[in-house]
Amino acid sequence: MKTKLFLGTAIFVLFAFNACTKQNELDQESIDLADDEIISEAIFEDVFNSVDHADILLDDYLKGGSAKSLIVTDSCPVVSIDHPDDAVWPKTIIIDYGTLCTGFNGNTRSGKIIIVVSGPRREEGSTRSVTFDNYYVNDVKVEGTKVIQNSGINASQNVVFSVTLTQGKLIFPDGRTVERSFSHEREWIAGFLTRNIWDDECLITGAAEGVTIRGFAYTKTISSALHWKRVCKFIVSGVVMIEREGKETAILDYGSGECDAKAVLTIGDVSKEILLKYKR
Numbered sequence: 001m002k003t004k005l006f007l008g009t010a011i012f013v014l015f016a017f018n019a020c021t022k023q024n025e026l027d028q029e030s031i032d033l034a035d036d037e038i039i040s041e042a043i044f045e046d047v048f049n050s051v052d053h054a055d056i057l058l059d060d061y062l063k064g065g066s067a068k069s070l071i072v073t074d075s076c077p078v079v080s081i082d083h084p085d086d087a088v089w090p091k092t093i094i095i096d097y098g099t100l101c102t103g104f105n106g107n108t109r110s111g112k113i114i115i116v117v118s119g120p121r122r123e124e125g126s127t128r129s130v131t132f133d134n135y136y137v138n139d140v141k142v143e144g145t146k147v148i149q150n151s152g153i154n155a156s157q158n159v160v161f162s163v164t165l166t167q168g169k170l171i172f173p174d175g176r177t178v179e180r181s182f183s184h185e186r187e188w189i190a191g192f193l194t195r196n197i198w199d200d201e202c203l204i205t206g207a208a209e210g211v212t213i214r215g216f217a218y219t220k221t222i223s224s225a226l227h228w229k230r231v232c233k234f235i236v237s238g239v240v241m242i243e244r245e246g247k248e249t250a251i252l253d254y255g256s257g258e259c260d261a262k263a264v265l266t267i268g269d270v271s272k273e274i275l276l277k278y279k280r
Helices: 028-062
Strands: 004-006 014-020 078-082 091-096 108-117 127-137 140-153 159-171 177-190 201-211 217-229 237-243 250-256 262-267 270-277
Touching: 028 078, 028 091, 028 108, 028 127, 028 140, 028 159, 028 177, 028 201, 028 217, 028 237, 028 250, 028 262, 028 270, 140 177, 159 201, 177 217, 217 250
Parallel strands: none
Antiparallel strands: 004 078, 014 270, 078 091, 091 108, 108 127, 127 140, 140 159, 159 177, 177 201, 201 217, 217 237, 237 250, 250 262, 262 270
16 A cells, blocks of 8 residues: 655755854865765755654554645655555655655755654654665765664653664765764654644754765764754754864854854864855
8 A cells, every 4th residue: 555645854954164253264174074074964864854754644644644734845755655564564654756856945856765664653662764765865865774763761751762874875976975874862852742843853962973075084973962953944053073083173063042054163273153055
C-alpha cells in the first residue's frame, strides 16, 4: 500500500563573511574549515528535519488523518508509505523529490530520502534508518547512513533522540567532497507532543569529525548546546569548537537565541561575524 502525502522542509544554509571585529583577518584555511562545517551541519540537519516531519505525517496518517490536511508549506516533495509485509512494522517512508523540485526558499532537490521505521515515533527504542537514492540539494549530492533512535525520557522529562551519521559525504558539482560523521543527542524541549510542527524546539549536543573540501581532517565538539527551532531558518544559539592538528581551535558561536542569520567565528583574538545565506 502506498499513501501520498506532502512535506515542507527547511533548507540548508550557505554563508558569506562580513565585518571583522578586529583589523586582523582570518586565514583562508580557517574560513574554509568553518564553511565546510556549517554546510555539512546544515545539510544533514535539514535531512533530520525532513525525516522527522515525514515521521509526524506517518503518525497522523496511522491515526486516521488525511493527506489533504497535511499540506504545510511546500507541495513539491511526495511522501509515500510502503508496507513491506503484512506486519504493522516496519514501514518504509520514501520522500521523493523527482528529477527537479524547487521548493521552500527557492532551493532545488532531486532524488529520494528513504526511511525504514521500526515503530511509532513516541516509542522508546524505535529507530529510523535513513539512506539516500541519488539525492541532491542545490546540485550537491548527499550520501551516508543516518540512524535516529528514541532514547526515552531524561531527568528533565523531555524526550531524547540519539542521532548518528556514518560515511556521510557531500559531493559538489566540480567533484570535490566533504566527508562527515557524527554522534548527536537531541533533547526535545518544546513541541514534541503537539500536532503543530512550528512550535518544535531541540537542544543538540555531541561531536563530529570529517574531512574538509581541501582534504584536512578535523573534529568538532558542541561545547554549548545548539538550540534548534523548526520555525527559524538557522540554529539560534550554541557554541561549536572546531579543531585541526597543528592549528588553533576555531570557535563558532551561533548567538544568544535570536531567530536571525548571524554567527561569529573566533580564532585566538580575531573574530568575524558571519551572515548565513541560502546560496553559494
